[in-house]
Amino acid sequence: xxxxxxxxxxxxxxxxxxxxxxxxxxxxxxxxxxxxxxxxxxxxxxxxxxxxxxxxxxxxxxxxxx
Numbered sequence: 001x002x003x004x005x006x007x008x009x010x011x012x013x014x015x016x017x018x019x020x021x022x023x024x025x026x027x028x029x030x031x032x033x034x035x036x037x038x039x040x041x042x043x044x045x046x047x048x049x050x051x052x053x054x055x056x057x058x059x060x061x062x063x064x065x066x
Contacts, residue, residue: 017048025055033059 017040025033037052 017043017045020048020051022051022055025052026059030056030059 020036025036028036033052033056037049037056040046040048040052
């Protein structure tokens with residue numbers, strides 16, 4: 001039995017993408033949002049990728065309006 005087999009399966013959190021809201025993402029810096037989007041892509045979380053992209057668009061619009 002390997003060490004990985006001894007780790008309880010509930011120890012790792014899966015499906016955490018649902019915890020991200022536009023408001024929560026909006027509090028991040030652009031760099032952090034881009035990193036979150038890259039991680040979501042890597043973890044095959046398309047809904048979170050789309051949400052990050054939408055928030056980035058909104059942030060860019062706000063910056064241009066200033």
